[in-house]
Amino acid sequence: MKRPDTQSVILVGVGGQGTILASKVLTTGLIDAGYDVKMSEVHGMSQRGGSVTTQVRYGQKVWSPLIGQGEADVLVSFETMEAMRCLPFLKPGGKVIVNTYRMPPLPVLSGECEYPDGIVDELKKRADTLAIDAVKIASDLGMPRGMNVVLLGALISAIGVDGADWTQALRGCVKPKFFEDNLRCLEAGLNLAAAKA
Amino acid sequence: MTKQLMSGNEAVARGAWEAGVAFASAYPGTPSTEILENVGTYKEIVAEWAPNEKVAMEAAIGASMGGVRSMAAMKHVGLNVAADPIFTFAYMGVSGGMVFVTADDPGMHSSQNEQDNRNYAPFIKIPMLEPSDSQEAKDMFRDAFDLSERFDTPVMFRMTTRVCHSKSLVEPGERYPFAAIPYVKNRAKFDDVPIAAKRNRLKMPERDRRLLALSNDCKYNRAEYSGSRKVGIVTSGVSYQYAKEVFGDAVSYLKLGLTNPLPIDLIREFRARVETMYVIEELDPYMENQIKAAGIDCIGKEKIPAIDELNPNIIRKALLGEEARGVQGDPKLVVPRPPALCAGCPHRGFFYEAAKRKDTVIVGDIGCYALSGNEPLNAKDLANCMGSAFSVGHGLSKAFALSGQDKTVVACMGDSTFFHTGINALEEVIYNDSHLICCVLDNRITGMTGHQENPGTGYTLKGEPATIMDVGTIVRALGLERVRTVNPLHLDEMKKALDWAYTEVREGPVVLITRWPCVLKRLSAEDRREFRMTPAQCTIDRKKCIGCKKCLSTGCPALSFDTCERKAAIDPMQCVGCTVCAQVCPQQAIVKGAKKA
């Protein structure tokens, strides 16, 4: 008996990729637009290179801060393989936004196993998937670290929130010095998803 | 003021400020760490890191006796450490209100067990509050001080990871101007000799009765009847949110916030009005057992699991038989991403050398170095709880000696852990003379929980300068002269120090201190003077590299192996130029010098 108006977004990445900043801008914009918002960070021990998941839920009234498998409307992955790890959280018919950037985990670095190939194809087969080379887009805009904001832009355009001022939300979350660069990343993300839609 | 998105921990800090709290103390531990970090941002509150939870609790007790409102915060296992003083303080009651937080970790996201600390409340015989979200965390925490003073009792505030770390909207309020209660000597209350304790003990049943009356009639315990009375759910904490998520307004709820004493009359009344009653609670059947013992029938752990964190899906499956299935993909396309010691972590050199030793058992402790058991370092054998390495190692080495097992025991813990309770364990080792190599891995900070200051770092929680306690000096003051300090990034030095320790340990206990700052630490002026680091990186000469993979055995995440070309590589984004890998390379293929990117 899930309230139809509550939307759930999962953001996943590897420690240090800026998922937290992206979630912060997202929640700020949603709150300003008048939604009830709950956000939960789910991660294991000490974050020394492990995967980090943030769940953001918004709607008229949000109860649980946590969702289970098969309940996310949108999955945004800041790293390619992490999208596969989190796929069971996506509800059938949900959307995936995936960064084509790879961060090999320890067993791959040590040559114990290979970084799996064909992830994006698999994702496309299973769900409505938008694959983005966010590092390239952000680098072209002169700010390689802004890939998180590019992905955020794509997410925002995918969920289509009315009445939110994202420029303002971004301004409140980043240092003034980096605002202009971040804004360009955000706009690139917004346009990208809109173009493919 | 407008609503703000706050984590439960931030909300507790705000609640403390609004309640007029003047003194707060804690030892960091996930998921409770951010409570004190946030309390520390309010200038009106004296906020301190204590060396351990018992000390934090005792300091808060003292502040309460001194007439101000005070608090202590800890993770669930911290209450085990702090249990001693609070049991007795529960007899005495308070002067200024006193509330302590225990943050449980269902699912063990970052803990060694998932004990359900609600069981402590009836054991200590004090009221317990359980918030469901950030707004409640703030309001309840503020109100807990009134409760504490009204009923002359410390109050237990029980949170869980999901309440601590999830964010929801909170409406901030004003600070209550709490005037300190002047101190008056009162031995009958605060001097816990048996005669006073016995009198205090006799007063407690009356307090329990008054609390029970409150529990049956207070705003934090409320029934929400819906149109349908077919199903009623008794629930508390974050489980309430999960239950609402699944059933919405289709069922009736009894939402409990004051859960010790449990409002049995209220529950009985609720039971009479619904056809079937479920108890939805995370972990132990804490409420269910008491409800059933009162002869009220309900369904609880027959359906809801007693292990691991709950979520709406688990409840949906348990009570409705509906199983949500997400999108499934090819499992071959995912490989594990285990956490690892950071690139350039000072612990790496120590573990690399220690793991090579034959007939050695390495006893670990609670901190980043817990990761040393994983491949490829494969160093640690075992660990129990915070500050236990030396005492566990002590017993282990005694057992080996007694049973003729020829093994050397190397026990290690961090600097913060040493100050926590490791210092007591070292007393045991020295006094009872075991042949144990005790290593203090001093990275100059509390690394695991996110870089909190401790008695060894020279700064307080508020960032003010403090007396630096030197581990080596302390060890010598305890009467042990076999102590050496080494730089763990110099493998030769590390190896020689271990050789020395392995020889000396035949005579008795040895202490080795590895001293180098955590790579993520913001260096203080003292650090910059002591630790000279050239900001450069290492690179691999691909012509010299023979692909032997020896460097990879250090487990540094900046190193990778190119399986096609069969050569190692270093990621310039991560490498800090610690040179541990270079010292391991048999071909001298790794050189330091590249400018830091």
Ligand code: SF4
């Ligand atoms: S945080 Fe510091 S101590 Fe912990 S693994 Fe990283 S470098 Fe090592």
Ligand code: SF4
């Ligand atoms: S240890 Fe030296 S030779 Fe061996 S793989 Fe590493 S860099 Fe190459």
Ligand code: SF4
């Ligand atoms: S020098 Fe080697 S061990 Fe040290 S951080 Fe760089 S790659 Fe890692």
